[in-house]
Amino acid sequence: MKQIALLSLCLIVVAIAGTSALLAIQNVDPVSITLLSFQSIQIPFGLTLTACAALGAITTALSLVLSRGYARQR
Numbered sequence: 001m002k003q004i005a006l007l008s009l010c011l012i013v014v015a016i017a018g019t020s021a022l023l024a025i026q027n028v029d030p031v032s033i034t035l036l037s038f039q040s041i042q043i044p045f046g047l048t049l050t051a052c053a054a055l056g057a058i059t060t061a062l063s064l065v066l067s068r069g070y071a072r073q074r
Contacts (some may be wrong), residue, residue: 022047 024046031048033040 020049020053 001019027045029045030042031045032042033048
């Protein structure tokens with residue numbers, strides 16, 4: 001049962017990665033991100049998408065590590 005769950009998770013990750021790669025290839029126009037009053041330089045959409053995905057993965061990993069460390073202390 002655990003192997004089926006792991007296989008399903010891998011298939012979902014591969015599907016998301018493939019979809020985002022296809023989206024990045026089709027949209028090569030430069031974009032700029034505006035957050036509050038700050039605006040970034042214009043960079044390709046694929047690079048922006050990759051950077052946002054990496055930042056989200058790092059944030060998720062750090063929050064999981066910190067929450068498990070906090071749970072062990074209790």
